[in-house]
Amino acid sequence: MSIDDPRPDLPIDPTDLAHTPAPETEIAAPATSARLVAEASGTFLLVFGGIGAALFAANNGLAANGFPVGIGYVGVALAFGLTVVAGAYAWGPISGGHFNPAITLGLAAAGRFPWRDTLGYIVAQVVGGAVATSVIVLIGLFAPDGWLAKAQDGGFASNGYGAHSPGGFGLGAAITVEVVLTAIFVLVILGVTHITRGTPALAGLAIGLTLTLIHLVSIPIDNTSVNPARSLATAIYGGTDALAQLWVFLVFPIVGGLIAGFAHRALFERTAL
Template sequence: MSTHDPDPEKPAQPTPLDHAPAPSGPGTGAKLAAELLGTFLLVFGGVGSALLAANFGVSDNGTSLGIGFVGVSLAFGLTVVAGAYAWGPISGGHFNPAITLGLAAAGRFAWKDAAGYIVAQVVGGVVATTVLFVIGLAGPDGWLAKAQSGGFASNGFGEQSPGGFGLGAAIIVEVVLTAVFLFVILGVTHTTRGTPAMAGLVIGLTLTLIHLISIPVDNTSVNPARSIAAAIYGGVPALSQLWVFIVFPIVGGLIAGLVHRALFDRKTA
C-alpha cells in the first residue's frame, strides 16, 4: 500500500463540503408570491374568459363566436395546469383557500402557514378582477356596466344562478365538488401511491370537469378566493350571497381532508 493511501482503520477526514449548509427550499416570501401569482392566473384566465369571451356574439353567417360553458370550463382547468407546473414546485400550487385548509386537515400542510397562503390567494384573485375591471373601463360603451349588472361572473343561486338553481343545490355542489377536487389532489400527489409528474394535468382536467358539471347551477366556485374576487365587482346581489361560496367550499375541503387522512393515511402500528 502506498504511503499516500488513507488508512482504512482511520475515519475519513471531513471535507469543506461536509460543513456547507444543506440546500434550503423556497422561503416563505417566495411561497406566498407563488400562491399570489397562481391565483391571479386562475382568476384572470377563468373569470376573464367568462366576461370577455363566453358570449361574444355571432358571425355574419350565424356561427357563435363565444366560447360558452365548455370554453370557460377549459379556461379554469388550463390555468391550473399552467400554474401547477410553473409555481407548484415553489408553494405546492394550492391557489385556493379551501384546498389549503383541506390539505392542512389531511396532514399534508402546516396549519400555521395556512393564514399567509389564504391572504396571498385572496390578494391574487382581487388583483386579477381589478385588472379585468380596468380593461372594462377602456371597453366599448356600456360593456362594464353590463358586466357588473350581470354579476361580473360571480357565483350565485336563485335569481343569480345561470340555471335558476336554489340555495340547496348550490350548497350541495360546492361541498361535494370541492371534496372531489381535494380527493383527487391528495391521491395524485401522494409521494408513494400517486403520480406527481402528472399531477398538474390531472388536477386541471378535474377542475374542468367540475366546471362542466356546475356552471349551470351556481357558476362554479369550489374556491373562495375566486368568489371573493368576482363578487367585489359584482354588486350587492353577488356580495349578499358570497357567504355560501366561502363557507361551503371550505366545508367540502375539510371533509375531504379528514376523510382521506382517516381512510388512506392512517398510521398503523
C-alpha cells in the same frame, strides 16, 4: 405539481455517467415570501384566465355568418382547468400550488400542510384573485361603451343561486354542489400527489382536468366556485346581490375541503397516524 409532498428521486443507473449525481449540496427551501408570491401569482392566473374567459369570450358578441361566436361554458370550463395546469407546473414547485383556500385548509386537515401557514396562504390567494378581477375591470374601462356596466350588472361572473343561478337552481343545490365537488377536488389532489402512490409528473394535468370536469357539471347550477378566493374576487365587482350571496361560496367550499382532508387522513393515511 408538488402540493407540499415531495417524492423521492427514482433510482439512477450507476453506469449512466450522464446522470451521475453531483456532490451533495443542501438545497434551501423556498423562502416564505417566495411561497406567498407564488400563491398570489397562481391565484391571479386562475382567476384572470377563468373569469376573463367567462366575461370576454363566453359570448363575445361577434358574429360569423349571422351566428354569435363564443367559447360557451365548455370553453370557460377548459379555461379554468388550463390555468391550473399552467400554474401547477410554474409555481407548484415553490409553494405547492394551492391557489385556493379550500385546498389549503383541506391539505392541513389531511396532515399535508402546517396549520400555522394557512393564514398567510389564504391572504395571498385572496390578494391574487382580487388583483386579477381588478385588471379585468381596468381592461373593461377601455372596452366598447357599456361593456363594463353590462358585465357588472350581470354579476361579473359571480357565483349565485336562485335568480342568480345560470339554470335557476336554489340554495340547497348550491350548498350541495359546493360541498361535494370541493371534496372531490381535494380528494383527487391528495391522491395524485401522494408521496408513494401518486404520480407527481402528471399531477398538474390530472388536477386541471378535474377542475374542468367540475366546471362542466356545476356552471349551470351556481357558476362554479369550489374556491372562496375566486368567489370573493368576482363578488367585489358583481354588485350587492353577489355580495349578499357570497357567504355560501366562502363557507361551503371550505366545508367540503375540510371533510375531504379529514376523510383522506382517516381512510388512506392510517399508517401515518
